[in-house]
Amino acid sequence: MRNILATAGALSIILTALSAWAGCITECTSEYESTVDDCHLVNGRDPKDADILQLCLENAKDTYASCKYECGSQGIEGITLNSMLFN
Secondary structure, three states: OHHHHHHHHHHHHHHHHHHHHHHHHHHHHHHHHHHHHHHHHHHOOOHHHHHHHHHHHHHHHHHHHHHHHHHHHOEEOOEEHHHHHHO
């Protein structure tokens, strides 16, 4: 019985972490899409602005990757998604 309760508790923690992670990833994706749209609006479609646009898009991609990593670093009771996946 104690093993069942421990397993249920662990599953509850994991499900809570996954739910928080999914919400965080959704926020990262929304921010990334908004930033990409802003890159195109600010830098236009003029070929002479291609280098600036490319830099803006690369920065957006890097920020998105960092945001997703930070989502995995969020922990619940000392357990992080990164630790579950990468350890």
